[in-house]
Amino acid sequence: MNKILVPYDFSELAKHALxxxxxxxRKANSETVTLINIIEQPTPSDFKTMGVSAADPMENIWIKKMIEKAEANMEDVMADESFKDITLKYKIVLGNPFQELAEEIKTQGVELVVMGTSGASGAEEFFVGSNAERMVRYSKAPVITVSGPASLDGVNDIVFASNFHEVSxxxxxxxxxLQAMFGAKLRLVKINTPASFTTxxxxxxxxxxxxxxxxLDNCTYETYNFSNEEDGVxxxxxxxxxxxxxxxxxxxKGIGHFLAGSIAEDVVNHSKVPVWTFGLENG
Structure with missing residues (x-):
């Protein structure tokens, strides 16, 4: 796990992710941890709402100030003594958040994305809601989402939820x-629902x-009955x-299929513990 990417918007959730x-x-002796802050460029309608035309020089001034503020904040993070034992870098880019993250993963060979999410209702933060959900579904690298403080030492039991077919x-x-990195027990579970009952x-x-x-080693397995898969997990x-x-x-979107994108996204949005996701079609 040489290259780790952290979408960083300076929120508390982003700090927990970092x-x-x-x-x-530290555990994996990673080569670098890169923070990426993406400034979404305003559309002409945005500037019209603010009383400034899209062609107005104020657009460039606004973007320049945003970049300067982000750079100053990033330098503060770089100076944090608690990260002196890892190689920490940052990037500030303009563009669409999801597209820029996808491009960074592809071109830089990112092996893990760690990001904060406050769930579907957290619309006030930059890297939550639809952007987090799209990353979970389409990322070409594994994604770990956190909804609060998380400790590596506290990961002893990992739930691996699956239907145990169509798994590459x-x-x-x-x-x-993932299991080896944490040294954890793998708890395999199949959620049995009325709509997809098996004996x-x-x-x-x-x-x-x-x-x-x-x-697989150091694992248990069981079925768990619930009304739907995501809540069952x-x-x-x-x-x-x-x-x-x-x-x-x-x-x-596999309606009726466990492990469809929407199920993983629902789990991410409502889980109180970190969630690791990876696309079954990425292999």
Missing amino acids: DFAAQIA GDFIAHVKK TRHDKKQMEDFIKEHN LAYSEDIGADLIAIGTKQR
Whole structure:
């Protein structure tokens, strides 16, 4: 995990994400942790609302001041003694948040994104809501989202929620790396719902075969009955006192399919513990 990217908007949530990323960097001997602050360029309608035309020089002045403020704030972070033991860098770019993050991941070979999210209702922060959800669904690198302070040392039980089919070997390899990094127990769970019911006998054999096929160690497995998959993942995680949730995503909206993008996004939006996501179609 040589390159870690942290979308950074100077909010408390972003600070929690940076702290967790720094812990991971120390543990994994990462090459760099890069903070990226994206200044979204105003559209002509934005300036019209503010009483300034899109062609007005005030646009450039406004952007320049935003950049200067971001640079000053970033330099303060760089000077923080608590990060002196890791290689910390930053970038400030103009553009669409999701597109710029995707480009950074692609061109810089980012291996992990760590970002804050306050859930679907947190519209006042820059890197939450739709941008976080899109990152979870489409990122070409694993994403860890945090909704508050998180400790690396406190991750002992990782819930791995799946339907245990349509899971690529590459995805499992990433899950095993995650488990190894934390030195945690992997708690495999299949959420059984009225809409997608399968028997305990079927699920037991399926998960036992899955564990054997992928050579998983230090793990448990069970089914959990609930009315829907996303709430079932959260309820199960709370019941066992899980420290982190791992769940795969698909880029398409698979209505009726577990592991559809919307399920992972719902888990991210409502989880009280960090959530690790990675696209099942990225491998």
